[in-house]
Amino acid sequence: PPNDDDDDDDEEEEPVLPPDDDDDDFGTSFAPDTSYMDEHADTIQRGTIVDIELPSDITIHDHLAGRPIPKSVPAYISPPVQNFYKKPNGSPVEQGTIYHRNGTHFLTKASSQEQNDGKLMTFNGFQGKFINMGPETVQLFWHGNGQSYPMAVIDGWQSSGTATFPGHHFFLVKHGKRDIKDALVHFHMNHENQVEYYDPIREDPARLSQLTKEERDMYTLHLANRQFAQIYKKTTNRNWLSMFPRMPPKHFMYRADHIGQIYHVPTPQTHFIQHPPPNLLTQLDRREYDRLIAQNLQVNLPDYRAPTLNLTLKVLSAEPRAFEIQDFLSPVEVEHLFTLVTGQDLHASTVSGDNHNAGDVPKTKTRTSRNTWIYRETSPIVDAIYRRAADVLRIDELKLRRRTKGEHDDLPTRNPICEALQFVHYAPGQEYTAHHDFGYGNARSPQNHARFATLLLYLNGPPQGLRGGHTTFPRWKNLETREPLKVTPKLGQAVLFYSFMEDGNMDDLSQHSAAPVITGEKWLANLWVWEPSHD
Numbered sequence: 001p002p003n004d005d006d007d008d009d010d011e012e013e014e015p016v017l018p019p020d021d022d023d024d025d026f027g028t029s030f031a032p033d034t035s036y037m038d039e040h041a042d043t044i045q046r047g048t049i050v051d052i053e054l055p056s057d058i059t060i061h062d063h064l065a066g067r068p069i070p071k072s073v074p075a076y077i078s079p080p081v082q083n084f085y086k087k088p089n090g091s092p093v094e095q096g097t098i099y100h101r102n103g104t105h106f107l108t109k110a111s112s113q114e115q116n117d118g119k120l121m122t123f124n125g126f127q128g129k130f131i132n133m134g135p136e137t138v139q140l141f142w143h144g145n146g147q148s149y150p151m152a153v154i155d156g157w158q159s160s161g162t163a164t165f166p167g168h169h170f171f172l173v174k175h176g177k178r179d180i181k182d183a184l185v186h187f188h189m190n191h192e193n194q195v196e197y198y199d200p201i202r203e204d205p206a207r208l209s210q211l212t213k214e215e216r217d218m219y220t221l222h223l224a225n226r227q228f229a230q231i232y233k234k235t236t237n238r239n240w241l242s243m244f245p246r247m248p249p250k251h252f253m254y255r256a257d258h259i260g261q262i263y264h265v266p267t268p269q270t271h272f273i274q275h276p277p278p279n280l281l282t283q284l285d286r287r288e289y290d291r292l293i294a295q296n297l298q299v300n301l302p303d304y305r306a307p308t309l310n311l312t313l314k315v316l317s318a319e320p321r322a323f324e325i326q327d328f329l330s331p332v333e334v335e336h337l338f339t340l341v342t343g344q345d346l347h348a349s350t351v352s353g354d355n356h357n358a359g360d361v362p363k364t365k366t367r368t369s370r371n372t373w374i375y376r377e378t379s380p381i382v383d384a385i386y387r388r389a390a391d392v393l394r395i396d397e398l399k400l401r402r403r404t405k406g407e408h409d410d411l412p413t414r415n416p417i418c419e420a421l422q423f424v425h426y427a428p429g430q431e432y433t434a435h436h437d438f439g440y441g442n443a444r445s446p447q448n449h450a451r452f453a454t455l456l457l458y459l460n461g462p463p464q465g466l467r468g469g470h471t472t473f474p475r476w477k478n479l480e481t482r483e484p485l486k487v488t489p490k491l492g493q494a495v496l497f498y499s500f501m502e503d504g505n506m507d508d509l510s511q512h513s514a515a516p517v518i519t520g521e522k523w524l525a526n527l528w529v530w531e532p533s534h535d
Contacts, residue, residue, distance in 0.1 A: 047078065047080075049075065049076055049077075049502065050075055050077055051072045051074055051075075052072055052073050052075050052231060052232070052235055054070065054071060054072060054228070054231075055231075057227070058227060061220065065214075065217045065218050065220075066444075067245060068245075069245060070245055070247075073228075073245060073247075073503075073504075074248055074504070075503050076236065076502050076503040078237075078319060080116045081115065081116065081118035081478065082115040083258065084257075084258050084318040084477065084478070084479075085479065086258045114479060115479070118477035118478055119478060119479060119480070120482060121474060121476075121482050121483075122474075123434065123474035123475060123484060124165060125511065126165075126194050126508055127162075127194060127241060128161060128164035128168070128187075128189050128195075129159055129161045129195045129196070129241055130161065130170065130198070131196070131197050131198065131225075132157060132158055132198050133157070133197055133201065133202075133222045133223075134156060134157075134199070135157065135211065137153060137154065137175040138172045138173065138174060138184065139152070139154070139172065139174070139175050140152045140153075140154060140170060140172055141171050141178070142162075142168065142169070143170070143171060143180055148171075148179075150178070157219075157443050157444065158443050159243070161241075161440055163433075163435050165189070166189060166190045167188070168188075169186065169187070170189065170196070171183035171184075172187075172198050184200070185198050197226060218443070221443075222443075224244055228240065228245075232505070240505060241506035242448065242504055242505050242506055243443055243448050246504040248503055249502070250531065250532050251395055251453070251531055252393065252395065253498060253502055254323065256318040257318065259317065259318060261315040262312060262315075263312070264310055264311070265311045265312075265313060265391060265392055266308075266309070267391040267392070268299050268391075269298075269309065269387045269388035269391055270305045270306040270309040271305060271309055271327075271329075271330035271332070272304055272330055272336070272381055272384065273305060273306050274304040274332065275304070275335070275336070276301050276304045276380070276381075280380065281336075281379045281380060282379070283379065285377070286404075289401070301380050306330075309388075311326075311392060312325070312326060313325055313496070314326075317476040317477070317478070317485055317497075320507050320509040320510040321507075322476070322495060322496070322497040323495065323496045324493065324495055326490075327492050327493070328392075328493065329385070329459075329494070331492065332381075334459050336381045337374065337382075340374055340379070340382070347370060347372065348370055369426045369430050370424070371425070372423050373421065374420060374421040374422075374423055374525070375420045375421070376400065376401050376421075377401070385421070386418075387400075392455070392496065393455070395417075395529070396408070399417045400416050400417065400529075401416050402414060402415060412447055412533055412535075413533055413535070415533065416534060417529060417530050417534050418527060418528060418529045418534060419527070421457075421525050421527050422525060422526040422528075423523075424523070424526065425522070426521065428518065429517065430517055430522075431513070431515060432513060433513050434472075434474055434512065434513040435511065435513065436508070437454050437512075437528065438500075438507075439451065441535060447532055449530055449534065449535035450500075450506070450530065450531060451528050451529070451530055452499060452529050453496065453497070453498050453528075454495075454496070454499065454528055454529075455494055455495075455526070455528075456494060457494050457525040457527070458491060461488065461490040461493075462489075462490075464491065464520065465519065465521075466521065466522055467517070467518040468516055468518035468519070468522075469514065469517045469518075469522035470486040470488055470489070470515040471486070471489070471515075472484035472485065472486050472487070472513045472514075472515055473487075474511065474513065475511055477509070489522060497512070500531060
């Protein structure tokens, strides 16, 4: 099976039910006669953010389900893939030819369609999203090889997603049912319909009067989200995977204008180049953090660290945005991480979505690694790694730890906006097939919490006996190959990529995999940062 990955008005507004005809004609304001991009060909520049003015049947609501409804929203228009390539001197490539990234030769001429859209990739998977537009809990099953496999439990008004492929067959049943004969609705996946909706109220409009005010607001919000998804698709030629109204991320995002683009990031969080004595590597508590702040000490234990550090980010892929960072960790820091997990049990890794569905969804074979967790407060070295990550991400390091009053009170909780550092081990033959790191937050929450960025830290590589285990991006837009972009693990190296697009949509192209380990072992650590905060 595929991967698991307040209204202040007293007067209640009646949700506008969609027409009963075909889904492709959903809504009344946007008949699909011609695309937004064709209509505005003279005014849209691909590779830019454009403002979409929303129709009155959406903006008639000032607020829905506790969130303001904007009059317009931004949308990102992808540039032609040919723009992702520059010559070593920074000049554009000649029309129809693409200069190879190593600067040694020209590739064969690309067709006009390839120049715009890139090579047609061998991998044809994508993210499938399933939206429950009713108040009752349902369960999602994948049906293949004559059997049905439980994938997710979807509460009322919520969503779930999974990596999937064209032709995959899913169905929903009432929670507690399992038989395909009890299916409420069937979904047959393809790239055009990668977001599927279950709308029991559309099927039985009499149910509308039975909803509470909160439920009516949620249903109206889902109608607006579905209508906006059509507008967004016509504007960008991408499916809308977020929940309307999702604004652009508040966190900083590096531009990825072309492959090979370089950023330099100086950081005071320099490498540890000597092992401090054990008595200096004790766990940090609140008093220690207060001491560091009071003394304005950005760098802890400087006697054991290099004097300077200037990290280099190099663009590996422009869509999705993926960056390579050489020497993010020093050998001493890698050894320290291994020391911390010595004697700890490494548990079987879960896939995105497992936690919510514990007990309802069986373990899959999509991820066969083992993992444990390392918290920032564990030691001054781990704390320095988190601070360095914050510098790379251009996020205040205070956001990556538990905070007190006066420290980013604008955030909805005092919890870190990141998860603990996940320490992962792959033995020979183990892998994690193509998946997405993002999930779908609680639709009732106006914040729409979700994973924003992933920082992968490699703890070994070929010199340590590893063969295989590459990180791959099978859907990167390029003009070089139909095969995945492969990143070879290297001790101390990091890879940064975003799960969000700059307009607030989830980036479907961020799908990635951990290729099977052929020989040796693979060790890495993941740091996941959330937008706007970790719920």
